[in-house]
Amino acid sequence: MDKYLESIIPNKVSTCGADLLLYSLSKHFRSFKSFKIIGYYCLHKNRAKMQCADRTTTLNLLAIKKSPYLDSLRSSIPRLPVELAAEPDLPRWKQLPLESKIPLDGVPLLARRKLGEALRLDPPQFDTSDPYNYEVRLDYEGLHDPHLTRFFGESEHLREAIVKTGLVSPRLDVKCSLKDYNAYRSYLRTMQAKLMRLELEKRDEMHREKFILDIAERQAAKIIEKLKKDETRNALLKELKLKEEIKLRRIKQKHKELDDRLEALTLSRWKTCERKKLESTLKRESFGRKRAAMAKREQQTLLNTLKEWHERDRRLKKNLETNSVMRRQAKLNEALNRFEKKKLSQEETLEREKLLKDCAVKLKEGFLESYEERMNRDRRKMQELLDEKKKKIVRKIKRRARRRKSSSCLCRVN
Numbered sequence: 001m002d003k004y005l006e007s008i009i010p011n012k013v014s015t016c017g018a019d020l021l022l023y024s025l026s027k028h029f030r031s032f033k034s035f036k037i038i039g040y041y042c043l044h045k046n047r048a049k050m051q052c053a054d055r056t057t058t059l060n061l062l063a064i065k066k067s068p069y070l071d072s073l074r075s076s077i078p079r080l081p082v083e084l085a086a087e088p089d090l091p092r093w094k095q096l097p098l099e100s101k102i103p104l105d106g107v108p109l110l111a112r113r114k115l116g117e118a119l120r121l122d123p124p125q126f127d128t129s130d131p132y133n134y135e136v137r138l139d140y141e142g143l144h145d146p147h148l149t150r151f152f153g154e155s156e157h158l159r160e161a162i163v164k165t166g167l168v169s170p171r172l173d174v175k176c177s178l179k180d181y182n183a184y185r186s187y188l189r190t191m192q193a194k195l196m197r198l199e200l201e202k203r204d205e206m207h208r209e210k211f212i213l214d215i216a217e218r219q220a221a222k223i224i225e226k227l228k229k230d231e232t233r234n235a236l237l238k239e240l241k242l243k244e245e246i247k248l249r250r251i252k253q254k255h256k257e258l259d260d261r262l263e264a265l266t267l268s269r270w271k272t273c274e275r276k277k278l279e280s281t282l283k284r285e286s287f288g289r290k291r292a293a294m295a296k297r298e299q300q301t302l303l304n305t306l307k308e309w310h311e312r313d314r315r316l317k318k319n320l321e322t323n324s325v326m327r328r329q330a331k332l333n334e335a336l337n338r339f340e341k342k343k344l345s346q347e348e349t350l351e352r353e354k355l356l357k358d359c360a361v362k363l364k365e366g367f368l369e370s371y372e373e374r375m376n377r378d379r380r381k382m383q384e385l386l387d388e389k390k391k392k393i394v395r396k397i398k399r400r401a402r403r404r405k406s407s408s409c410l411c412r413v414n
Contacts, residue, residue: 110181111173115162116149119184121191124198135190137183143167143174 112119119138142148143162152159162168167175176184 109169109173110176110178111169112176112181112184113144113174115143115159115168115172115174116146116152117144118146119144119187121188123191123194127194129194135187138187141174 119141152162159168159172163170169175
């Protein structure tokens with residue numbers, strides 16, 4: 001970073017060169033933050049060497065107004081459709097000055113959205129930068145589920161009950177805590193930043209495409225200029241070709257005269273060659289007959305040896321086939337024996353299991369019968385005890401009635 005700054009900033013900043021420095025720096029850096037870093041760098045590096053005028057120039061550099069690039073970018077992006085504002089209880093709350101807003105009306109109501117409106121906003125494109133919700137985590141809230149909007153809107157009694165519980169305001173704003181409110185504001189800021197980043201990427205892509213188109217136009221101009229040069233070169237080449245054709249005609253005429261002389265020489269040479277060829281063919285034919293006889297004898301011996309080899313291979317193949325058939329039959333017999341043994345053992349186990357099941361069913365039936373008898377006996381005992389208890393209660397009631405009757409009679413006599 002220091003090397004880069006040294007390459008674009010001189011060692012001394014004078015008053016006369018301040019305007020030139022500001023102009024050059026504004027070309028290198030668009031944002032105010034990077035511009036401010038450059039100013040601090042100049043001030044720190046030349047603190048001891050700079051005069052009073054130079055320091056004034058540096059302070060003016062730091063006090064430059066912020067670049068409107070980010071503001072224009074922010075204004076070009078549409079604002080999010082959610083209005084995050086606490087619902088005031090007083091009608092003139094927004095018009096009151098700050099010193100007169102005394103918290104006498106309780107805690108202000110914090111709400112994120114209306115009843116049945118979703119909290120999460122749909123991004124303009126699929127976002128894979130935060131798959132685990134590390135930036136902002138939005139848990140499921142039933143009151144903000146858009147699929148339940150019809151359920152909440154059909155019944156007025158249900159809305160009144162939800163308002164009475166204190167979860168929703170009379171304006172159907174879902175209440176939330178300060179932590180959820182701040183988390184949702186952070187989520188909206190994150191979404192706004194992502195929209196700004198997408199807009200920046202879009203502008204960079206447009207700038208890149210424009211740069212590529214400029215390069216293509218310059219290349220097309222170069223190609224057109226090259227084609228013009230090729231046309232002039234082709235005209236010169238045509239003239240050269242005409243001159244070469246004239247030279248070739250003269251050379252061909254000379255070659256024709258030489259060819260006539262060569263034909264006479266070749267004819268005499270051909271005759272001598274034909275005679276020599278005839279003699280050589282006769283010698284070659286006699287030699288070929290001898291070679292054919294020798295090849296026939298060699299072929300006969302080769303056929304005899306091949307016949308013997310074939311007979312031996314046939315016998316060997318037959319022996320191998322018989323041995324393989326015997327082995328296969330032995331394996332099949334062994335597998336059948338194993339299958340029969342396994343079948344018998346499984347049938348025995350099935351019979352044993354059936355016998356055990358029958359025994360278990362009989363034991364269960366006997367146990368159930370004894371249990372039923374015991375339960376009936378207990379029921380009878382309980383019924384007898386209940387009847388005795390009822391009789392005792394009836395006797396007590398009658399006795400009390402008699403006592404009350406006798407006491408009432410005595411009172412009348414007195």
